[in-house]
Amino acid sequence: MIKFVFYFVLIVSNFFPNICFTQTYPIYKNTSSIAILDQEALFEETKYGRDILKEVERRVKLLASENRSIEKELEAEELRLTELRKTILKTEFDILAIKFDQKVKEIRSEQADKQRRINIFLIDNRKLFFEKVTPILLDYINELGIEVLLNKDTVALASLGSDITISAIDKINEQLKN
Numbered sequence: 001m002i003k004f005v006f007y008f009v010l011i012v013s014n015f016f017p018n019i020c021f022t023q024t025y026p027i028y029k030n031t032s033s034i035a036i037l038d039q040e041a042l043f044e045e046t047k048y049g050r051d052i053l054k055e056v057e058r059r060v061k062l063l064a065s066e067n068r069s070i071e072k073e074l075e076a077e078e079l080r081l082t083e084l085r086k087t088i089l090k091t092e093f094d095i096l097a098i099k100f101d102q103k104v105k106e107i108r109s110e111q112a113d114k115q116r117r118i119n120i121f122l123i124d125n126r127k128l129f130f131e132k133v134t135p136i137l138l139d140y141i142n143e144l145g146i147e148v149l150l151n152k153d154t155v156a157l158a159s160l161g162s163d164i165t166i167s168a169i170d171k172i173n174e175q176l177k178n
Contacts, residue, residue, distance in 0.1 A: 052125045
């Protein structure tokens with residue numbers, strides 16, 4: 001019986017191909033070309049991005065040095081207040097302690113503001129960087145015939161050949177020499 005069914009299906013499919021139960025899939029004439037790009041590496045490894053990061057690092061080091069200097073001054077002032085506490089009235093000391101506490105809070109606020117300004121500098125320059133490189137990347141992916149460019153962080157798996165980060169870095173360095 002199984003042989004009969006097998007031969008029947010074989011004969012029907014050969015002589016009547018339109019009757020066969022087959023699944024057809026659409027065939028696309030133009031395959032989509034997709035590439036990936038590591039945006040972090042693009043920023044960190046281009047000359048433009050490295051220059052920005054060096055400036056941020058310089059500012060952070062300067063702020064850290066300033067913070068250490070301020071910390072030493074405040075420690076010395078606190079030590080003087082502690083010594084002075086033994087020789088003055090409690091109400092006088094309390095007034096000096098409150099002023100010292102206010103001074104410390106103001107300094108912390110100022111230093112935190114300086115840190116925020118460094119962060120804003122980085123964010124603004126990073127944004128400017130990507131505004132400048134977007135037209136370069138668009139031209140480059142058109143040149144390569146790439147239709148879709150994805151950030152490496154959003155891709156689960158990709159072949160090594162689909163990552164154009166290094167060649168994009170070279171292209172950006174070439175076009176953003178100044």
